[in-house]
Amino acid sequence: MRADKTELASGTLVVSEQVPGVQSVAVGLYFPTGSRDETPGTNGILHLIEHLAFKGTPTRSADEINREIDLLGGSANAFTSKETLCFHARVLAEDLARVVSLFGDLAAHSLPPGVEPEIERERTVILSEIAAVDDNPEELVADLCDRAFFGDHPLGLPVVGSGPSVSRLQLPEIQRHLYTHLVARHLVVSAAGQVDHAELVGLVREHAADLPPGDSRRTRVPPAARGALGLVPRDLEQVQVFLSGTGLPRGDPRKPAGDLLSAIVGEGCSSRLFREVRERRGLAYTIGSSLASYRDAGNFQVAFGVVPDRLEETLEVVRKVLAEVRSSGVTDEELDTAKRQLRTSVRLSAELTGARMAYLAEQTLLGRDETDIEHLLQALERVTRSDVNALAADFLNEPLAVGAVGPVPPELFSEGDFEVGS
Numbered sequence: 001m002r003a004d005k006t007e008l009a010s011g012t013l014v015v016s017e018q019v020p021g022v023q024s025v026a027v028g029l030y031f032p033t034g035s036r037d038e039t040p041g042t043n044g045i046l047h048l049i050e051h052l053a054f055k056g057t058p059t060r061s062a063d064e065i066n067r068e069i070d071l072l073g074g075s076a077n078a079f080t081s082k083e084t085l086c087f088h089a090r091v092l093a094e095d096l097a098r099v100v101s102l103f104g105d106l107a108a109h110s111l112p113p114g115v116e117p118e119i120e121r122e123r124t125v126i127l128s129e130i131a132a133v134d135d136n137p138e139e140l141v142a143d144l145c146d147r148a149f150f151g152d153h154p155l156g157l158p159v160v161g162s163g164p165s166v167s168r169l170q171l172p173e174i175q176r177h178l179y180t181h182l183v184a185r186h187l188v189v190s191a192a193g194q195v196d197h198a199e200l201v202g203l204v205r206e207h208a209a210d211l212p213p214g215d216s217r218r219t220r221v222p223p224a225a226r227g228a229l230g231l232v233p234r235d236l237e238q239v240q241v242f243l244s245g246t247g248l249p250r251g252d253p254r255k256p257a258g259d260l261l262s263a264i265v266g267e268g269c270s271s272r273l274f275r276e277v278r279e280r281r282g283l284a285y286t287i288g289s290s291l292a293s294y295r296d297a298g299n300f301q302v303a304f305g306v307v308p309d310r311l312e313e314t315l316e317v318v319r320k321v322l323a324e325v326r327s328s329g330v331t332d333e334e335l336d337t338a339k340r341q342l343r344t345s346v347r348l349s350a351e352l353t354g355a356r357m358a359y360l361a362e363q364t365l366l367g368r369d370e371t372d373i374e375h376l377l378q379a380l381e382r383v384t385r386s387d388v389n390a391l392a393a394d395f396l397n398e399p400l401a402v403g404a405v406g407p408v409p410p411e412l413f414s415e416g417d418f419e420v421g422s
Contacts (some may be wrong), residue, residue, distance in 0.1 A: 003360055003371040004197035011185035012208060014201050015364045015371070017192045019353055024074065025096050025193035026353040027200075028088035029103050029208075030361045032188070033181040035082050035161075036154040036220070036294070044161015045169055045177050047080045048119075048126060049110065052174070053087070054078070055118040057109035060102075062118070068102055076102070080159055083294055085182070086361075090354055093194035097203055100189075104207030107182055111175055119171060126166050133160055137240040137405040138305070144230030145242035145403025149299055153223035183214025188364045192356035222296040227399030229413050238305045239406030243318070243418055245395050247291050247298030251366040256342075256379045257387040258291050258300070261395070263338040264330050264388070265289045265322070266302060270337060272321050277304065283314045300395040308407045315412065322420045326396040329389035342380055346373055396420045 003017040038045055055062045069076045076089035076099060087103040133139045143158045150156030189204045225246055248258045266273040266289025277287045287304035302322075306314045349355035350373045363371045400418040 005364065005369075006197070006201045008184075008201070008205055010187075010208070010211070010213060012187040012189065012204060012211075013364050014189045014197075014204050015360045016190070016195045016197045016200050017356060017360060017371070018195060018197075019193050019356065022193050022353060023093060024090055024353060025093045025191055025195045026088070026090040026357040027096065027099060027103075027189070027191040027195075028086050028357050028361055029107060030188040030190060030365060031085045031107070031182050032083060032186050032365055034080060034084050035157045035159045037181060038154055038157055040157070040162070041165055042169065042173065042177065043157045043165040044126065044130075044159075045165075045174060046085055046181070047159060047161050048122060048166065048169060049174060049178050049182075050078050050080045050085060051122040051126065052115065052118060053106040053110040055110075055122065056112055056115065057105045058112045059109070060105060065102070065106070068098070072099060078106075082155055082157075082159060084365075088354075088357070090193075096191075096195065096200070100200070100203040101207045104204075104210075107187075108208065108210040111171065111178060116171060119169075119174070123166060123169070126161060127163060130158075130160050130163055130166065133158070137234065137236060137238070138303075140232065141240040141242045141403040141405045142303070143403075144232060144405065145244045145301070145401055148228040148230040148403055149225055149244040149401035150223045150297075151226055151228065153221070155223050155294060155297060179212050180214075182211065184208060184211040185214035186218075187211065188361050190357045190361035190364065192360060193353040220296065225297065225299065225401075227401050227418065229401070230403045231408055231410065231413075232405045233408060234406050236406040237307065239308055239311050239404060239408055240305045241303065241311070241315070242403035243302040243400045244299045244403075245301075245400040245420075246398060247300040247395065248293055248391075249296050249298050250293040250362075251368070252293070252298070253379075254387070254391060255291075255293065256376070257383045257391050258298075258395075259342055260335065260338045260380070260383055261325075261330070261388050261391050262289045262291050262300065263341055264334045265325060268341060272325065273302065273304075273318065276317055276321050277314060281313075281317060283310050283317065287318075302400075311408065312412060315418070319418070319420060322396050325392045326420060329392060330385060332385060335383075335385055335388060339380055339383070343377060346376060346380075 005015045074091035147156040284304045284306045
């Protein structure tokens with residue numbers, strides 16, 4: 001399947017792909033900005049903007065926005081991440097114009113006069129959301145490990161925000177952030193399904209016309225990752241642990257090899273961590289690895305939960321598994337299994353218009369012209385054992401950052417990190 005792409009005079013990129021045999025279309029407005037563009041004093045401001053976008057514009061009240069979303073009959077929502085704010089929907093093809101009109105209005109005309117009461121209401125909602133993360137050890141431990149891994153860099157800030165910063169944010173500061181970061185120059189509009197590209201371009205040109213043009217310059221400082229400890233002692237039945245080491249940036253040509261390494265180490269029932277920790281020793285119910293990638297950085301992660309009196313043993317087993325991968329590499333059989341696993345995952349996701357929309361957007365945001373999934377599949381096939389083993393040596397070469405929530409003896413991490421060893 002071939003995607004069509006058009007760059008508007010504003011700098012906005014519109015990309016779409018016609019998917020035969022479907023009656024729906026998935027569409028997303030992607031702004032490449034997130035919590036990494038915040039400071040400790042403004043942490044959570046973009047997440048608050050996301051909430052406020054649905055609270056009214058000069059031409060649509062909050063009730064009218066909610067009713068319009070319901071009338072679309074599909075799904076319409078938004079999300080904020082460390083590097084992206086996205087308005088996205090999956091609707092019948094006949095409703096494409098309505099949803100682009102709605103999202104264009106929300107992005108360009110949020111924070112109308114009189115929005116202050118909504119700010120206070122959403123502030124309360126988000127503070128409740130922050131409290132919910134604090135009450136959820138599995139979510140909290142991931143944030144702790146990011147802070148330990150990225151240190152004072154903005155990538156270490158939680159997307160949801162912090163209580164002190166969200167509590168102090170006021171309208172002028174929120175408006176400045178909105179007008180600085182939700183701009184036409186950096187916007188990517190992606191769609192997949194029953195979509196006519198020329199029609200989509202016309203709709204974006206019309207309904208995104210009021211977005212601020214934006215500055216072509218964007219300066220970001222890459223993080224200097226480190227191994228450190230983020231620990232929250234809690235009286236819990238389990239200890240939640242998150243380990244994080246060096247990974248790969250978005251768009252790195254070694255990403256397919258990194259995905260295969262993660263699959264071999266900790267994704268699926270045949271992965272090394274699952275076999276050693278769950279199947280052979282029964283130490284933990286769930287354990288896994290993953291890759292998180294950002295524009296100029298990434299991390300390789302391992303996460304698990306374990307009862308306190310088995311924590312030390314589990315850490316030692318994890319240490320041995322990672323050390324063995326680092327020193328001896330992976331086998332041909334493991335690589336073949338991981339390739340089959342990822343090939344299947346890619347092909348199955350390609351049947352979903354939402355996944356196709358997201359993939360098109362990601363490739364476009366990275367400045368890539370190649371958007372066919374066959375290109376990704378070919379890249380996976382070209383990966384060799386040597387490629388995977390080289391990454392294992394890089395990823396596991398330095399002390400891993402640690403996040404832990406629960407009854408953890410601090411002496412388990414005497415240096416404030418996790419040495420894999422040799």
